[in-house]
Amino acid sequence: MTRTDPTTVPEAPAALDLPWGKFCDGLRELGQRVLATPGTERDHAEGLRFLTHLLRSNLERQLDSAPERPHFIQIGPVLKYLADNPDTLYDSTAVSPRHTYRITGNRGDALYLSFTLYSGGRDVRIVADLNDQRLQCGPDGEFEIWLTPQQQPGNWMELAPDTQMLIVRQYFLDRAQETPAVYKIEPTGPAHPPAVLTAGGLGERLGRVERGVGLVVDTTLEQLRHLRTSEPNTFGQVLATQTEESGSVVLRAYPTPDNDYQMCRFELAEDQALVIRFRPPACRYWGVHLTNVWWQSPQECGAPTAINAGNAVLEEDGSVRVVVAHRDPGAANWLDTGGRREGTVLVRRLLPEDPDAVVRPETELVRTVLVGR
Incomplete structure (x- = not known):
């Protein structure tokens, strides 16, 4: 009997080794782009974690799911990207x-529920949207939605030729007091048994994973460059989703058409705080939250990094004052940077x-010790 040298590594089949090597090389290049972005050691460490979040999400979407056998993949509270709320x-x-x-599914009583279809690639557009204002529900909150190219009676969303993704959103003011909607998606028509995974099929799917991760990295870095060329600690213009052109940075973040957004890059020294004042408009929901430079909501357990209309303390005139600082200034509506100088x-x-x-x-940029005065 021939004995095998345990130190010898068997030669990998070329049909699998080539696509796997290309995939790993692509991930390494993405990591190098993250590490080449100016920032602190913490920024770079969080950037590589950001890549793992994108990788986990895209691996499940491309390897363990398919349009003929869809299932919902959750973004947040663990996986975070594209300015998750x-x-x-x-x-x-x-x-x-x-x-x-x-x-x-069943509507539940979450503050807001919507279903949005998107095209894919770099020229992202919103294909169709159905929110709870138009969603027809039964007496106990039950609902049914059809996604087809041809119009259907009742709740219907059109699948245009370029449709690639569906995102469902639920907004809450207080998750402990609101019942989330529950829902599932299933294909109709002939059944499609899972295809046998081949070397070619795996290579194609790994390529889609790399491209999906790369698109979000491109969008995030483009937004970071834009913010870094703008004046820090000031808000830019209102970004209204419905007026954006296909492929814009805003649309490549896969927003809901029911929102408008305003962003500000904070840049704070150790003893500085950013005081933000505005008058909330009449709306279904408003909220303020922080992200790191990679557009991820912070993960520090228990730290106050977000407020909304349900928990914010208002001024006597109905306006709101938010304080962004590295430590508690002893004022209402404090958002904790977690020690990040930039975000x-x-x-x-x-x-x-x-x-x-x-x-x-x-x-207004002030010294932290003066905020509570």
């Missing part, structure tokens, strides 16, 4: 106009009654 539950799945789908403050307003009434928040 801590007050929102996100579920996404791949879909295709080559198939038809039926979503069934983003993001203001969301959902379904404002008068979009033209939304104004830019005012900011």
